[in-house]
Amino acid sequence: MSTKGYTLTERDLVPLSIGAAFLGTGGGGNPYLGMLRTREVIRSGGVARIVPLDALPDEAWVGAVGGIGAPVIGFEKIAEGGECYRAMRAVENATGKTMSALIPVEIGGANAMAPIIAAMMAGLPVIDGDGMGRAFPEGQMTTFSIYSDGRRDGPAALADDKGNVVVLQHAINAVWSERIMRTVTVAMGAGAGAAGAPMSMEFVRRAAIPNTITQAIEIGQTVVDARAKRQNVVERVVEATGGTLFFAGKVTDIRRELTGGFSRGQAVIAGIDQWAGAEGRIAIQNENLVLWIDGKPVITVPDLIINIELDTGEPLTTEVLRYGQRIAVIGLPAHDLLKTPEALDVIGPKAFGYPELTFSPLAFKRAAAA
Amino acid sequence: MIRIGIDVGGTNTDAVAMDSSGVIAGIKASTTADVMTGVVNALRAILDASKLEADAIDAVMIGTTHFTNAVVQRRDLAQTAAVRLGLPATASLPPMVDWPDDLKAAIGNNAWLAHGGNEFDGRPVSDLDEAELLGIAAEIARRGIRSIAITSVFSPVSAEMERRAAEIFEKAIPGVYVTLSSEIGRIGLLERENAAIMNACLRELSTHVIEAFRAAISQTGIKGRFYLTQNDGTLMDAAFAEKFPVLTFASGPTNSMRGAAFLSGVKEAIVVDIGGTTSDVGSLHKGFPRQATTAVEVGGVRTNFRMPDVFSIGLGGGSRVVETANGIEVGPTSVGYKLLQDALIFGGSTLTTSDIAVASGSADLGDRAKVAHLKPEFIGKVREKMQQMLEGCVERSRLSDTPLPVIVVGGGSILVDGRIGELGVIKPNHYAVANAVGAAIAQVSGEVDRVYVLSQTTRDQALDDAKAQAVDAAVAAGAARETIEIVDVEDVPLAYLPGNATRIRIKAVGELHVD
Numbered sequence: 001m002s003t004k005g006y007t008l009t010e011r012d013l014v015p016l017s018i019g020a021a022f023l024g025t026g027g028g029g030n031p032y033l034g035m036l037r038t039r040e041v042i043r044s045g046g047v048a049r050i051v052p053l054d055a056l057p058d059e060a061w062v063g064a065v066g067g068i069g070a071p072v073i074g075f076e077k078i079a080e081g082g083e084c085y086r087a088m089r090a091v092e093n094a095t096g097k098t099m100s101a102l103i104p105v106e107i108g109g110a111n112a113m114a115p116i117i118a119a120m121m122a123g124l125p126v127i128d129g130d131g132m133g134r135a136f137p138e139g140q141m142t143t144f145s146i147y148s149d150g151r152r153d154g155p156a157a158l159a160d161d162k163g164n165v166v167v168l169q170h171a172i173n174a175v176w177s178e179r180i181m182r183t184v185t186v187a188m189g190a191g192a193g194a195a196g197a198p199m200s201m202e203f204v205r206r207a208a209i210p211n212t213i214t215q216a217i218e219i220g221q222t223v224v225d226a227r228a229k230r231q232n233v234v235e236r237v238v239e240a241t242g243g244t245l246f247f248a249g250k251v252t253d254i255r256r257e258l259t260g261g262f263s264r265g266q267a268v269i270a271g272i273d274q275w276a277g278a279e280g281r282i283a284i285q286n287e288n289l290v291l292w293i294d295g296k297p298v299i300t301v302p303d304l305i306i307n308i309e310l311d312t313g314e315p316l317t318t319e320v321l322r323y324g325q326r327i328a329v330i331g332l333p334a335h336d337l338l339k340t341p342e343a344l345d346v347i348g349p350k351a352f353g354y355p356e357l358t359f360s361p362l363a364f365k366r367a368a369a370a
Numbered sequence: 371m372i373r374i375g376i377d378v379g380g381t382n383t384d385a386v387a388m389d390s391s392g393v394i395a396g397i398k399a400s401t402t403a404d405v406m407t408g409v410v411n412a413l414r415a416i417l418d419a420s421k422l423e424a425d426a427i428d429a430v431m432i433g434t435t436h437f438t439n440a441v442v443q444r445r446d447l448a449q450t451a452a453v454r455l456g457l458p459a460t461a462s463l464p465p466m467v468d469w470p471d472d473l474k475a476a477i478g479n480n481a482w483l484a485h486g487g488n489e490f491d492g493r494p495v496s497d498l499d500e501a502e503l504l505g506i507a508a509e510i511a512r513r514g515i516r517s518i519a520i521t522s523v524f525s526p527v528s529a530e531m532e533r534r535a536a537e538i539f540e541k542a543i544p545g546v547y548v549t550l551s552s553e554i555g556r557i558g559l560l561e562r563e564n565a566a567i568m569n570a571c572l573r574e575l576s577t578h579v580i581e582a583f584r585a586a587i588s589q590t591g592i593k594g595r596f597y598l599t600q601n602d603g604t605l606m607d608a609a610f611a612e613k614f615p616v617l618t619f620a621s622g623p624t625n626s627m628r629g630a631a632f633l634s635g636v637k638e639a640i641v642v643d644i645g646g647t648t649s650d651v652g653s654l655h656k657g658f659p660r661q662a663t664t665a666v667e668v669g670g671v672r673t674n675f676r677m678p679d680v681f682s683i684g685l686g687g688g689s690r691v692v693e694t695a696n697g698i699e700v701g702p703t704s705v706g707y708k709l710l711q712d713a714l715i716f717g718g719s720t721l722t723t724s725d726i727a728v729a730s731g732s733a734d735l736g737d738r739a740k741v742a743h744l745k746p747e748f749i750g751k752v753r754e755k756m757q758q759m760l761e762g763c764v765e766r767s768r769l770s771d772t773p774l775p776v777i778v779v780g781g782g783s784i785l786v787d788g789r790i791g792e793l794g795v796i797k798p799n800h801y802a803v804a805n806a807v808g809a810a811i812a813q814v815s816g817e818v819d820r821v822y823v824l825s826q827t828t829r830d831q832a833l834d835d836a837k838a839q840a841v842d843a844a845v846a847a848g849a850a851r852e853t854i855e856i857v858d859v860e861d862v863p864l865a866y867l868p869g870n871a872t873r874i875r876i877k878a879v880g881e882l883h884v885d
Contacts, residue, residue: 033560037462072873073490076559077523081462117462161459162496189459189489190871252770324653324769 005051005128008116013039015220020112021315022219022237023212025304027287028109028135029071030317033078038113038120041081046120050128051101053210058202060100063088064131064144065118066111068158068181069191071319074110080161083193084118090157090165090195097198103127105142105196107212108135108287109317114193126213133209133335134304137286139181140174141347143337144199147207148174156181156196160188209335223313233313234328243332244362247280247293248273248310251325267307267321269329280329282307284318289352291329300349302339303362304332333362371428374416374592375810377625377803378405378434381646381707382781384806385412387420387427393633395420396803398781405436406586413590424591429882433599433625433809436579437572437615441473441669448517449478450571451510453503453539454563455486455531456523459495465521465563470670477571480515482506486531487523490821490871495523498531500538507542517547519570521563525552527820547573554616556819557873561665561674568671569616576615580608597882602676603628603658603808604815605882607848616675619668622805623650623680624659629808630777631657633798639775640767640793642760643804644782646688647704651763652680654777656857658879660769676817681766685759687782688713691721691752698748698755714740723785726752732787761791779804814882815857816843819875832874833859840878849880 008016017031024031042048056062065084067074092098099122102115107130119126131142139145154170158181166184171177185192199207219241226236238245249269256265269280275293283290288305291298299305307316310326321327338347339361349357372394377384379401386396397415402408409432417424440446452465465481466474484502487495510518518539522531529552536548549570555562580598587596598611603624606617626643637657643650653660659678666677684702688709692699705712705720712718714725715736727733729741730749764776776793778786779801789795800807818839822832837856845851858877 033463036467040463040467070490070871072557076557077456077487077489077495078460078559079462080458080460163458189493189495250768324767326766 004055005049005125008042008048008050010039010042012217015217015224016112016213018220018223018315019216019218020107020109020220021317022223022306022308023133023216023304024108024135024315024317025287025306026284026316026318026321027137028106028111028317029074031110031113033074034110034113034117037079037081038116041117041120048116048120049125050213051125052128053205053208055125056100056127056201058200058205060201061097061198062101062103062127062201062204063091063099063195063198064103064105064115064142065193065195066105066114067191068185068194071110073190077161077189077191079191079193081117082121083159083161084114084195085121085193086159086165087157087193087195088118088122090159090167091155091197094155094157094167094169095198099124099198100201101125101127103204103208104130104213105139105144106130106132106135107209107216108132111135112213112216118193127204127208128213129204129208129210130212131208133212133338134302135287136347139178143207143209143343144196145174146343146346147337149203154197156194158184158188158192158194160192164188207337209337226313234308234310234330237308237313238330241330241332243304243306243330245328246291246298246331247271247275247278247329249275249280249327251321251323251327254321254323265318269327272326282329283354285352286318288318290349290354290357291331297357299331299362300354300357300359301352302334302343302347302359304334306330306332331362372422372426373429373431373594373810374413374427375806375808376409376412376430376432377622377805377809378409378432378436379622379805380435383408383412384803385416386800386803386806386810387416387422388807388810393800393807394422396800396806398803406582409583409586410589413587413592417590425593427592427594429594430587430592430596431599431605431809431812432583432596433621433805434618435622436618437576438619438668440572440575441568444473444476444669446575447476447571448574449513449515450480450567451515451518452481452521452563452567453506453518453535454481454483454521455498455535456495456559457483457485459487459523460559463560466567468560468672469564473669473671477567478513478515480510480513486535488525488528488531490524490527491823492528494531498534503535503538504542507539510539510546511543516545517549517570517573519549519551519563519566521551521559521566523559524557525550526557549573554614556674556875557821558665558674561672564671565616565673565675568668568673569614572615576612579615580612584608597812599625599809599812601678602661602815602877603812604879605812605848610847619675620666620677623652624678625808625812626650626779626805627652627654627659627678627808628657628811629804629806630654630779630798632807632811633779633800633804634777634796636775636777636796639777639796640764641777641779642764642786642790643780644778644785645686645780646706646709646782647684647686648682649685649760649763649782650680650682651767652678653767653769655769658857681763683759683763685723685756685785687722687724687785689723691723691726693748698751700752700755700759723756723782726756727784727787730787733784735784756785757790760786764790764793813879814844814847814849815877815879816840816845816847816849817875817877818843819873821871821873823871829861829872832872833861833876836874836876837878840876844878844880848883850883851880854878854880
């Protein structure tokens with residue numbers, strides 16, 4: 001194995017779970033159980049090596065794995081533990097290619113940990129990066145899919161807690177793959193482990209958002225340290241991430257509805273401090289999609305809109321947002337790979353149902369706001 | 371109906387006598403080391419103060435921190451077996467995986483995983499394996515364990531497997547106590563399982579405590595029925611409380627908020643309960659405290675109890691006031707129950723918030739001459755600091771910009787004089803014993819929390835079904851059917867599930883039915 005990278009320790013896990021929730025931009029599920037599961041595997045002797053994108057040769061095969069299903073299901077029907085591992089092995093069997101490392105599909109939320117657990121079971125390293133640099137709701141919204149270079153979609157595999165394994169030999173595109181995988185997941189009890197087709201390291205180096213596991217740990221560590229030193233958590237996080245505090249206020253209304261299997265809604269925030277009298281509004285579909293201030297769009301996907309609790313710095317998933325919470329809304333520029341024309345077709349505001357909005361990257365907004 | 375409400379706190383045991391027209395009398399007695407002596411003293415004192423005969427009392431309602439303290443202090447806990455039905459699912463995280471080691475050790479760390487459990491839509495994860503459970507039962511018996519907590523995956527959707535397993539264990543180990551997770555908690559396996567295990571480890575203690583309360587009450591000649599208050603502000607009768615001691619956790623803040631609503635007649639408000647060391651602040655909606663939606667820790671263990679969403683700050687009637695280089699500090703340290711010795715107004719040498727209240731003329735307590743040396747400018751600064759602390763936590767508890775009143779209760783209420791921020795303040799009669807009033811007026815509830823698949827039924831049908839189940843649960847718990855109201859409806863769509871699955875949570879509450 002490469003000498004680059006580092007071994008994840010038990011002490012990294014709480015920071016990683018906080019940072020993963022932060023980068024989850026409201027979605028991705030709560031990483032608490034994933035944190036416990038990773039901890040259990042480490043305690044029983046598992047070794048998680050996190051290696052940078054340049055650690056493996058071009059021809060090495062890398063597998064993207066993650067949990068698929070409804071977050072609330074995961075909280076009740078806790079994983080058997082080997083789901084992602086079995087899905088990964090099924091893909092190897094179907095392709096005849098052996099994985100040299102695993103990589104997260106998304107760094108946001110619970111899926112930051114899934115590949116770490118599977119990699120420990122397989123004795124493989126985890127690539128420090130992911131396919132979103134945040135969380136998005138669907139499989140075709142990864143950079144692995146967006147920059148697939150015309151590779152066919154598949155084979156991919158799903159494995160459940162009971163030992164059922166389904167291999168999707170070929171999907172005509174990523175949207176069909178997502179659709180079929182979700183339907184099978186529901187049959188499996190609405191929670192499963194998923195693995196995509198092996199990707200060459202040469203491709204992963206070009207397509208992955210780099211260093212996001214390390215970034216998540218660092219963000220989480222900043223929150224933990226600021227709390228311990230009783231510093232202003234919001235200020236410290238903004239400094240550490242290079243993000244911008246766009247709004248602070250109290251949640252005064254939450255509207256939710258279910259359309260097409262997704263929870264969509266809006267949060268309304270009454271401004272405080274320098275925003276007193278102003279109204280913030282955030283569109284949510286599992287993740288935070290758009291921030292308006294006094295009716296004017298200020299941040300849109302794929303840039304990151306992150307709600308954290310004002311006092312504790314705890315990242316808030318859209319599921320726990322509620323009346324009366326005092327929150328800070330932080331904006332973080334998305335990685336350049338998420339902002340190309342082909343990426344914006346899939347993960348820009350229009351793709352999420354906001355045809356009237358044009359993505360205008362956050363870095364520009366930050367300069368204007370300053 | 372004449373009732374006595376009792377709140378057994380760390381320092382004081384408060385009692386009130388009430389009839390249908392309101393509070394007849396309220397008293398404060400000292401909590402004693404053996405608790406029961408304090409309860410008997412409080413009962414005698416309230417009978418005296420109210421001039422009621424013991425046999426006129428129809429019911430006694432007790433709010434107690436006894437069981438919470440047992441877990442927090444790791445004492446009187448029984449060896450407990452945790453049995454989870456869900457294999458092959460859930461194997462990645464065994465029972466008690468995130469418990470503090472000392473608590474796990476205190477109850478023996480006995481855990482088993484077995485087959486069973488359901489999917490979100492009711493299908494089995496795997497079938498119950500009777501032989502497997504009999505093997506576990508033999509091992510539990512061999513280890514001499516007397517209390518079992520059974521948790522099955524998605525038991526809030528179908529509790530059948532938990533019930534079947536309980537029958538098998540009860541038959542195999544005669545006289546064993548069994549706690550079912552479906553009777554205690556909500557969706558969220560680890561948290562519900564934690565609550566069930568904590569309940570099981572309190573099961574032997576609860577038998578003794580309930581018996582002792584019963585004896586204390588009968589010593590005073592009272593023959594009425596006796597109830598304990600639970601964490602949602604409703605009652606359980608003594609036999610039920612014996613089976614579900616864990617439901618008494620955090621009933622204190624709930625009782626004080628319910629008492630505040632009753633005493634003031636206001637149902638939409640912010641409540642500030644000021645004790646000797648801390649102030650607890652929460653918001654009332656329809657006369658009930660708003661519930662916390664995130665996991666709550668008790669004794670270092672995550673649970674998903676129906677806890678009131680209460681925020682505490684270190685400001686009470688006994689908080690120390692210190693002038694430092696950085697300005698004035700109020701709390702979080704406190705003279706606590708030694709206020710009557712340590713505060714300046716009582717001849718002590720510690721400057722407390724109560725001294726400031728007396729010095730500023732807003733309270734009449736102790737010897738005012740003993741604080742005459744305090745400069746008006748200093749008094750003004752301390753009052754401003756206290757006001758800021760109160761404003762901050764009240765603001766945090768507000769749900770909207772609607773200007774709600776603030777109800778101030780508890781022994782430390784003398785600290786509040788006038789408005790808090792832009793909000794008006796209500797300090798009701800009997801404010802010092804609001805806890806006990808909340809216990810006395812407590813109602814009876816029933817609750818449902820399950821996932822409905824809306825492609826198989828309409829949303830209205832699902833809501834109606836859940837409401838009917840909640841009402842039946844309230845009746846079963848002792849509510850008079852004709853008084854039952856639905857107080858809480860929450861339906862949360864489950865993302866990523868085709869078929870529009872929705873989780874519905876409903877609570878029904880009614881008046882206590884007394885024959």
